[in-house]
Amino acid sequence: xxxxxxxxxxxxxxxxxxxxxxxxxxxxxxxxxxxxxxxxxxxxxxxxxxxxxxxxxxxxxxxxxxxxxxxxxxxxxxxxxxxxxxxxxxxxxxxxxxxxxxxxxxxxxxxxxxxxxxxxxxxxxxxxxxxxxxxxxxxxxxxxxxxxxxxxxxxxxxxxxxxx
Amino acid sequence: xxxxxxxxxxxxxxxxxxxxxxxxxxxxxxxxxxxxxxxxxxxxxxxxxxxxxxxxxxxxxxxxxxxxxxxxxxxxxxxxxxxxx
Numbered sequence: 001x002x003x004x005x006x007x008x009x010x011x012x013x014x015x016x017x018x019x020x021x022x023x024x025x026x027x028x029x030x031x032x033x034x035x036x037x038x039x040x041x042x043x044x045x046x047x048x049x050x051x052x053x054x055x056x057x058x059x060x061x062x063x064x065x066x067x068x069x070x071x072x073x074x075x076x077x078x079x080x081x082x083x084x085x086x087x088x089x090x091x092x093x094x095x096x097x098x099x100x101x102x103x104x105x106x107x108x109x110x111x112x113x114x115x116x117x118x119x120x121x122x123x124x125x126x127x128x129x130x131x132x133x134x135x136x137x138x139x140x141x142x143x144x145x146x147x148x149x150x151x152x153x154x155x156x157x158x159x160x161x162x163x164x
Numbered sequence: 165x166x167x168x169x170x171x172x173x174x175x176x177x178x179x180x181x182x183x184x185x186x187x188x189x190x191x192x193x194x195x196x197x198x199x200x201x202x203x204x205x206x207x208x209x210x211x212x213x214x215x216x217x218x219x220x221x222x223x224x225x226x227x228x229x230x231x232x233x234x235x236x237x238x239x240x241x242x243x244x245x246x247x248x249x
Contacts, residue, residue, distance in 0.1 A: 039172050039226075054226035055172055111177035125173065126225050128180050133224040 005099035007159050012089055014067035016060040020083030029074050040125040051124040093152030098142030106143050108162050130158045166239055172226040184219030186210040215245050
């Protein structure tokens with residue numbers, strides 16, 4: 001019986017990889033939302049998601065239309081040596097898996113415990129997805145999953161086979 | 165399948181990690197040890213029957229390198245043995 005899910009490949013987002021001490025990053029980029037304090041969670045504000053994805057490492061996600069605005073605000077080329085800001089917008093392919101069976105489809109390729117109690121609304125984490133490193137987060141009615149751009153077509157194929 | 169405790173992410177599936185090998189003893193001064201001891205340091209890998217200290221890389225997760233003690237008989241992650249050097 002096929003799974004009751006909808007799988008959409010999302011357009012690219014504006015993504016920035018931020019590294020460095022929290023205080024230094026917060027001082028450099030004042031317009032960002034508050035930096036999340038709990039590992040593998042995200043905060044939202046000003047149309048921007050700030051994901052705490054590793055020690056002293058964050059991923060900033062926003063609509064692609066705001067990329068020029070963010071570059072102006074973040075000034076990656078002028079960042080001090082204590083921090084690193086790198087635009088990585090074209091490196092990830094995003095998929096949105098929604099529907100009543102979204103967790104079932106995710107569980108085929110992802111070992112993470114995605115139950116609401118363990119992986120809440122603000123949760124975001126790098127994990128494994130069909131053997132690849134992938135960024136997984138919750139969205140309305142399901143999950144968003146991002147893999148390296150060059151594997152996008154392969155994951156689309158895997159997901160279509162998983163749904164069959 | 166092991167559930168490896170990442171200091172940043174918490175317990176995660178072994179599939180997210182890459183094995184970094186056993187922790188080797190401190191590098192001796194090659195001028196202060198015999199040739200046999202130096203050759204042993206270069207070529208012998210710790211492989212005890214019981215707890216062994218290992219490095220793991222959370223390569224598909226947060227990227228943290230971590231050190232655990234694993235019992236080679238059971239694959240259980242154990243606490244540091246009291247007699248460990």
